[in-house]
Each structure stands twice: as structure tokens, then as C-alpha cells.
Amino acid sequence: MSLKNNLSLIFIFCLLCSVSSATESSIYINDANKFYQNYLVTKNNELLDKAYLNYYKASEITPSASSYLGMGMVFIEKKLYSRAKKYLYKAYSLDENDATTNYYLAKYSYQNEDYLKALEFYKKAYANGLSGNYDVNLKLGSIYEKVGDISKSRVFYQSALALNPNSQEAKSRLTELDNLELGKSKYFPVSK
Numbered sequence: 001m002s003l004k005n006n007l008s009l010i011f012i013f014c015l016l017c018s019v020s021s022a023t024e025s026s027i028y029i030n031d032a033n034k035f036y037q038n039y040l041v042t043k044n045n046e047l048l049d050k051a052y053l054n055y056y057k058a059s060e061i062t063p064s065a066s067s068y069l070g071m072g073m074v075f076i077e078k079k080l081y082s083r084a085k086k087y088l089y090k091a092y093s094l095d096e097n098d099a100t101t102n103y104y105l106a107k108y109s110y111q112n113e114d115y116l117k118a119l120e121f122y123k124k125a126y127a128n129g130l131s132g133n134y135d136v137n138l139k140l141g142s143i144y145e146k147v148g149d150i151s152k153s154r155v156f157y158q159s160a161l162a163l164n165p166n167s168q169e170a171k172s173r174l175t176e177l178d179n180l181e182l183g184k185s186k187y188f189p190v191s192k
Contacts, residue, residue, distance in 0.1 A: 028058035029066050036073065048077055065094040069101050076108060084108055099129040103136065110139060119143045134163040138170060150177060 032054030039047035055070035068091035075084035088108060091101045106121030122140050130136045141156035154177055161170040 025058045025062040025064065025067070028054045028061070029064075029070065032058065032067075032070050036070065039077070048074055063090075063094075065091040065098055065101060068094070069098070069104065072104055072108075076104065076111075081108065081112060097124065097128050099125045102128065103130055103133075106136075106139065110143070115143050115146050119147070132163065134160050134167070137163060138167070141170070141173060145173065145177070150180065153177060 032051045035047045035051035039051060052071060052074040055067050059067035068087045072084045072088035072091060085108060088105050092105060102121045102125035106118045106125055109118035109121060122136055126136050137156045137160035141153045141160060144153035157170050157174045161167055
């Protein structure tokens, strides 16, 4: 057999192995996503552990933004924030514009009261496909309220309310903004 034929066979073998690995990795991610979604409904920690195991196996076969994102989501649910941060940033390094990765980085930052970082990530999630997400709009409203941009806060609370007309939180926040007396508020205290 010639060198050219040997190289062709090696190339085909490598190609088949990479396709097989990608397929196997995808199967693990699909299974992990099912376990994670079932966990969100049932809050059964065994399902969360199974989701993590499958995301981990997928990352071992073919490291991807999806597998790292999944592990980050699991660790947020487990309230292991430093581990969540590690995997979320790994996912982000592979795809900075992924709406879901930005959403979970925003959620992580918000839970850790890093509101300016949360704002950055929520804005990216919003711009990259999650503009119709109730939680993204509500959190943007909340962050803008916290930083004192009441007009932007109002816009996002109104958007959240349009997406979920039964939202008591959005209604309450809008009512509170409507009743603000700027000179007496926690946002703009009067100097003595």
C-alpha cells in the first residue's frame, strides 16, 4: 500500500473517530439536559447529580460551551458558586455571545451582588436572543433601579409585565417607582 493510501486511511479513521466522539458527547449533553430539566420540576438532587455526571462525561470527550455551561448551571443550583463561576467562564471563553451562558453568568453575578457585572451579562443575553425572557427583563429593571436609572428600570419592568401580565413583582416595582418622591427616596437622599 502506498504512503498516499495510508495517509488517506488515517485521515478517514481520524474523521470517523471525531464524528463518533462528537456524537457520543452530544448524547451525554442531551441526557444531561433531560436530567437537569427534570430536576428543575422535581428538585430531586439525584437528577442534578446525574445531570452533572453527564455534562462532565461530555466535556471529557469533547470540551464544549454546552458541557461547561451545564456544569455551571448545576453548581449554581447546588449553591457552589466558585465552581459555578469556573465552568461558566469556561463556557464564555468558548462562546462569548451565547445568550444562555450570558444569562447564567448574569444570574451568578446578581446572586453575588455584583450588579454592574450582572448588568453587562444580562444586556448581552438580551441582545443575543433573550429579549423576550421575563426574568431577563425583570432583572434588568431591578439592576437599573439599584443603580438609580429609574427611566430604564421602568421600561424593563413594563416589558416584564407585558411578558407576564400576572407578575405581582413587576406590578409592585412599577407602583413603587410611580410613588417615588425623589427627595425622600433611598435613591436620592436629601442632604442636610
